[in-house]
Amino acid sequence: MTSSESHSGERIEDRPLPPRPDGVPVAGNTVQFVRDPFAFYDGLAEYGDVVSYSVAGEEFCTLLHPDHVEQVLVTDEASFGKSEFVQDAGDFLGNGLLLSEGDHWRRQRTRMQPAFYRERIASYAADMADFAAERAASWDDGETVSVLPGMKELTLAILASSLFDLDVRGRSSAIRDATRAINDKADAGSVDAFLPDWVPTPTNRRFRRAVDDFDDVIADLIAQSRGADEAGDDFLSILLTATDDDGETMSESDLRDELATFLFAGHETTSLALTYAWVCLSENPDAREKLHAELADVLGGDRPTMADLADLEYTELVVKETLRRYPPAYVVFREAREDVEIGGYRVPEGTTLTLPQFEIHNDERWFDDPEAFRPARWTEEMAESLPDYAYFPFGGGPRHCIGMRFAYAELQLVLATMAQRVTLDRVDDGPLDRRMGTTMEPEGDVEMVVTER
Ligand code: HEM
Structure with missing residues (x-):
């Protein structure tokens, strides 16, 4: 795969940018983020698994799917x-x-x-x-x-x-x-x-x-x-x-x-x-x-x-x-060194990626009743069915x-x-x-x- 090709073989520059919550010009989402970073992060999921925003002039993109975590950290x-x-x-x-x-x-x-x-x-x-x-x-x-x-x-x-x-x-x-x-x-x-x-x-x-x-x-x-x-x-x-x-x-x-x-x-x-x-x-x-x-x-x-x-x-x-x-x-940070395709979107070079364990570990798509503390949930069967990087x-x-x-x-x-x-x-x-x-x-x-x- 060349750097201008996406996983699907299409050119990365033809891919859309990730969805983003509404912000205001220049300040972006700074106020929402600083006021309540937990509510801000929780609210990102409604935009999908790849969501962009800007805080204090910095471009961020949060990834909420284990496959995307694996792509960034490993593949x-x-x-x-x-x-x-x-x-x-x-x-x-x-x-x-x-x-x-x-x-x-x-x-x-x-x-x-x-x-x-x-x-x-x-x-x-x-x-x-x-x-x-x-x-x-x-x-x-x-x-x-x-x-x-x-x-x-x-x-x-x-x-x-x-x-x-x-x-x-x-x-x-x-x-x-x-x-x-x-x-x-x-x-x-x-x-x-x-x-x-x-x-x-x-x-x-x-x-x-x-x-x-x-x-x-x-x-x-x-x-x-x-x-x-x-x-x-x-x-x-x-x-x-x-x-x-x-x-x-x-x-x-x-x-x-x-x-x-x-x-x-x-x-x-x-x-x-x-x-x-x-x-x-x-x-x-x-x-x-x-x-x-x-x-x-x-x-x-x-x-x-x-x-x-x-x-x-x-x-x-x-x-x-x-x-x-x-x-x-609670979050692993990375920076895109080149334009990359993640989940069908183009994430531009220089974007700071956030991979939030505290969200992904508590997502009911991967964990039943995620807010319950249940050590016994970790059966062999459960661990086998868990996607890689739903827990990291x-x-x-x-x-x-x-x-x-x-x-x-x-x-x-x-x-x-x-x-x-x-x-x-x-x-x-x-x-x-x-x-x-x-x-x-x-x-x-x-x-x-x-x-x-
Ligand atoms: C519950 C305990 C711990 C947690 C949750 C934890 C978590 C992490 C995570 C998530 C990273 C990766 C950061 C990244 O990719 O940007 C990391 C890296 C690292 N941790 Fe830990 N850590 C723990 C304990 C420790 C201990 C006990 C030590 C040292 C004795 C340590 C030393 C380091 C170092 C030096 C790195 C950088 C490794 C590298 O980049 O080569 N950590 N840790």
């Missing part, structure tokens, strides 16, 4: 790149693995892959369960806790210890402040998301300060690791000692960008998944009872190990269903999440460890409000009451 992935829109917003991640492209990305991904092999993940399992047990023990019976900060601290400690062999517990507030400022800055319901960093809004000032503090922590971590007597075989040591074809080690700035990327991408998403899992379990006592029964049966009160995970089948489905219902990475919490194709196996092991081990010791019941019982930042976060505190088991 025709070479026609799409990481979107400039996201690269600008994620400036503080620099040229780290999440945002880099081309040969640099390929070289870095190859270098880092060994840290995520199955046997390496197994070596992190004890830390995952130990930190989880410590967290559960830190809560008192009857105490009301704010779950998200607790889960962020936990996943950050796990990440730093397993990947970097460092104890960040004293430094976690700078990292947490930075991730909060980053999410505030990216909040789709705020105009700040569309303003350049140098505009001195309060959010931008907080963002700049937080990124500076974050950089100080990273510099310290690098110094701490370089000062170690011998190079370890942890991820940070791989980064410090890896050489390219010319025998060069990684530059300071590449190292900084990779650390920023992994500190951010590696703990924020998992802390959200755990928070959502606790909320779903609290709201679904039957599922919680089933989980408790499995844990009693398989573990009998012991701390779970990597070897137990294969037997913790229901625990795995709880994780899987949580990532369906509330995907923490970790993305897909060459740029799929490098931390997927790490995340799955962590989520299962933390849930299995903590749910044996405590139950958490949500204080509010209304729907869970969320906001679209860099990740999809609950709006405000998620308060839960701890009961020791």
